[in-house]
Amino acid sequence: MVTAQETTLQRLLEGAKQYQVPLYQRTYSWTELQFARIWDDVCQLARDRADHPGATHFIGSLVLAPSPAIGPVGVAEYLVVDGQQRLTTLTILLCAIRDHRAEHEDPKHRLRLDQQYLTNPFEEQRWLKLVPTQADRNAYTACVKSTPHVGGDDAVGRAYRFFAKALDDLGGAEEPIAIEQIESAVITGLALVAITAKPGDNVYRIFESLNNTGLTLTQADLLRNYIFMRLPHRGPVVYESLWLPLQQRFTPTELVLLFWLDLVHANPKVKQTDTYSSQQERLEKLRTEADVEAEVQRFSRLGALLRLILHPTEEQDPGVRQRLERLSAWGTTTVYPLALHLLDRREGGTATSEQVASALLYVESFFVRRLIIGRSTMNINRILLSIVTEMSKSLPVDEAVRAYLSTGRKHFATDAAVRSAVRSIPFYLHGRAPQRSLVLRWLEESYGSKEPVSLEKATIEHVLPQTLTDEWRQMLAADLGTDENLDEMYEALVHTLGNLTLTGYNQELGNKPFAEKRDKLKRSGIRLSQEIVAQPRWGRPEIHARAEALAERVINSWPGPTAQAGNQSEVPWDLMIKALSELPAGSWTTYGDLAALVGTAPMPVGTRLANHPAPNAHRVLQVEGTIAPGFRWLEPDRTDDPREVLRAEGVTFDRNGRADQGQRIGTEELAQLAGITSEELPERAFRHRPGRNGTYAERFLEQVTARQTPAVSTATVVLLEAWTAMGGTLSYGTGAETSCFLMARRREHELGSIWPVVIYPGGKFEVVFQHLSVRTPFNDIVLREELRQRLNQLPGVNIAAARLALRPGFPLEVLADVEAREALLDHLRWFLDQAQPSTSEDPVVD
Structure with missing residues (x-):
């Protein structure tokens, strides 16, 4: 079927030959990483050949096929089935060598290299030795002709500029290399294996067998290749008029999306990873080129519609x-x-x-x-x-x-379900943060203000703060019923929609008393806050009243289901079951914590657990950490003391029979266990925040300075500087509260990214055990446990073992103690050593 022969660039390009890149090939797409690798190979080979003139360096294979149009005389034409990226790069390098030598030595080098290796000088129609795809042809022709357009901002232009600069820098290298040595190494020293198919072989099948893993080509590339294999006569016209505009309209990822969406219309179970195989199976049924062309026309039409969506x-x-x-x-x-x-x-x-x-x-x-x-x-x-x-x-x-x-x-959700949920469901703990913010922004827009306020800088504010102060506790206490607990009432209110608004003063508001918050909110033109500033106090009645008003606004802004919709107002008990099933041994939670999670009251939670099987129900206690008086095992034969069961699991009790509050799992951590909150991820690099002056790093420092004491904010900066000095890096979240991630490894590392902690300007030093549990080497629980024990040596830090699957934390105030901070840095240095294992091998770059 094929013949293979080792060759050089000289033997490939000399003589009357032309290599055509077929339409089914992707455009030229090598980047600086590949340019640098091939340049390093050439330089090393040039040095080696100074002592061993016959030295060669193998750089890969080239799969060729005789062109269907080839005749017995004239230019020998070949299709480049595989290896066009490598061949294109080498000829661009030759163009750069030609131009450099013509400028710095003698113009004769231009004519010599052109006529020998880059063009067929006596062939008007086939004058290029290499003919790229249409998308690259203009840039490549500019390179070969050395026109003023050479070196543009495209892949071909970037390659030419890279090699031109590398040649300019040759003289300043530590080990200077003569340019004639570079030219010789490229032309006669780089070895390739040329694999040539025979006339009549199915060229596309050869190509597909080389690329069917999807590792080197996207699924859109493979589909394009297949389509144009089916268009031997109409291919150039269809490519120019339909496919190329489509390809220029979308990114490679968006093109794959288009072809997947086309399949999903008929079969919603098609996976995006099966896009190529599923489309190929469908297109195999087409018989004529006209049928295939009609499909490309249909893709083009759907592409115009997808463009509107994107x-x-x-x-x-x-x-x-x-x-x-x-x-x-x-x-x-x-x-x-x-x-x-x-x-x-x-x-x-x-x-x-x-x-x-x-x-x-x-x-x-x-x-x-x-x-x-x-x-x-x-x-x-x-x-x-x-x-x-x-x-x-x-x-x-x-x-x-x-x-x-x-x-x-x-x-x-029906209207009734919305009215019920707005009062009770912890809105702030559900969905993704940007979606929660959008709902509040859209609610603000629903007021239809004649002079709307810009919401670009507005963030979500908890009026009743996330950290209770004595003043706030005193205000809430006035709303307590006879048998109610303040902490349970607080958990049931703090994250509900009625307690949330938008503000540009988030940093200044913090957990300030209501009177101070109200004065700040009065200055804002945001209509969502008007019901708040009109109140003399902010407790349960006021939060519920605002929730009811917002519920009606939601109902009026977003139409509900048809009258036939089922009752959706029931409590999501499955969410409670999920949280309880993940509740670790050695921990406990309360009826109130669970009630706040699912949007109901403690009593219904107790009734539910008393009458329906639930995992780990014995780990649900009263808020004081005591067993509920009416607790009974659902198993009729079971009589053991739940307190003893909890002790055996690792829960400690004081002499009054109250469980350790440090082992209690609260509402936010229950939400983590239930998987309803998405972990914020760090930015890849410091980049400018859209619509703002400055970076995420600057915004983080602004927020820390505004919300913490000078001693704490200074200690935070000292810690961050020490972390980077020991080899770590910093990255930042994109939420309204700009968090700081202490990165021990970034995504580019062969083991992937990892960070031990996240610092929040609001005052939390969060230890991300949940994140570490799936990152090497801290997926080993022994290492996570050692990290926990190390941190617990710090004054004021007591992280329970049951939190090894969560994201616990301690106050930033701990950093203000110099000795505590130094000890913490020792522990972070230990973490860094564990996360960056030494290796004697360099990572392989494909």
Whole structure:
């Protein structure tokens, strides 16, 4: 089938030959990493050949096939089946060598290298030795002709500029290399294996066998390759008129998305990783080039629609544009199949812009209402991916979307469910932080102010603060009933929607008394805060009253399900079960903590546990850490003392029978265990915050300085400087409260990223055991336990063993103690040593 022969660039390029890169090949895409590697190889080879002139260096293979148009005389034409990136790079390097020698030595080098290796000087139609794909052809031709456009801001131009600079720097190197040595090494010293197919062989099948793993090509690349293998005659025209504009309109990732969305219309179970194989299976059934071309035309049309989804500002209809912008801001791609279907229906004349906007509003309402009742993620992907194939075909599209979302247990919250949840569900603990912020921003927009306030810098503020002070405790105590506990009442209120607003004064407000917060909020034009500043105090009645007002605004802004929708107001007991099943031995929680998690009161939680099986129910205690008087095992034959069971699991009790509060798992940690909060991830690098002057690092320091005492803020800076001095790096979160990550390894490391702690300007030094549990080497619980024990040596730090699966923390005030800070740095240095194991081998770069 094929023949293989070792060769050099000289033997490949000399004589009347032309190498054509087929349409099914990807465009030139090597980067500086590959440029540097091949340049280093060339330089090393040039040095070696000074002492051993016959030395060579193998750089890979080149798979060729005779062109179907080849004749018995004239230029020998070949298709480059595999290896075009390498061959293109070497000829660009030759162009740079030619230009350098012509400028610095003698112009004759230009003619010599052109005629021998870069062009066929006596062939008008086939004058280029190498013919890249259409997308690269202009840039490559500029390189060969050495026109003023050479070295542009494209991959070919970047390669030329890299090699031109490298050649300029040759004379200043520690071991100078003559340029003629470089030229000789490139032309006669680099060895390749040329694998040549025979006439009549299926060239694309050879190519596919070399690239079918998807490691070197994207699935969109493979699909393009397959399509143009099926277009031997119409390929150039279809590529130029349809495919190239499509390819220029999208990133490689977006192209894969387009072809996957096309499949999902018919089969919602298709995985994105199966895009190429599924599309190929479908296209195999086409018989003629006209059929294949029609499919490319259809892809082009769908691409124009996807472009509107990805860039909503390009949509002409204002109603559809607003809905697309909001769904884009929500940040879920699972809505794309439906959005693409709706726009396709509109283009086909079976839906109007008004119906499309209405349908998208129902989807937005579905998202918002689910978030409010604490069901933001449950089965969301399956529901949205199935809607196109399962919704009614006989109803108008907006009615069909609403009807589909309203049937079954899809948790499209009814008005009654919204009214109940807004009072009780901890809104701030559900969904993703940007989505919570969006809901509040959209609520603010619903007021329709004639002079709307810019919300770019506004962040979510807990009016009743996340850290209680004595003044706040005194205010809340006035609302307590006879048998109520203040801490349980506080947990049931603090994260609910009624207690949240937007403000640009988040840093200044903190846990200040209500009177001071009210004065600050009065200065704001944000309408969401007006009900708050009108109150003389801020306790349970006021929070509930505001919750009720916001519930009505939610109901009026986002239409609910049809009348046939089931009752969605029930308590999410499955969420409680999930949290309890993850509750570790040696810990306990309270009825109030669980009640706050699922949006109900402690008594219903107790009743539920007393009558329904639940894992680890014996770990649920009263707020004081005592066994509830009415506690009974559900197993009728079981009579052992739950306190003794807890002791055996590691819970300690004082002489009054009260469990250690340090081992208590609160509402926020229960949310972590239940998996309803997403862990914030650090930025890859210091980059400018959009719409602000300065970096995330500067914003973090601003927030720490504003919210902590001078002693604590100074100690924090000292710690960060010490961390970087010992070899760690810093990265920052993108939330409203800009967190700082102490990075021991970044993503680029062969073992992946890892960080031991996150510092929050609000005052928490968070130890991320949950993150460490899946990172080498701290996935070993022995190392995590050693880290816990080390930290517990610090004054004021007592992290329970049961928190090894969570993200516990201690106050930043600990850093203000010089001895404690120095001890902490010793522990962090130990962590860094563990996280960066020494290795004698350099990482392999593919």
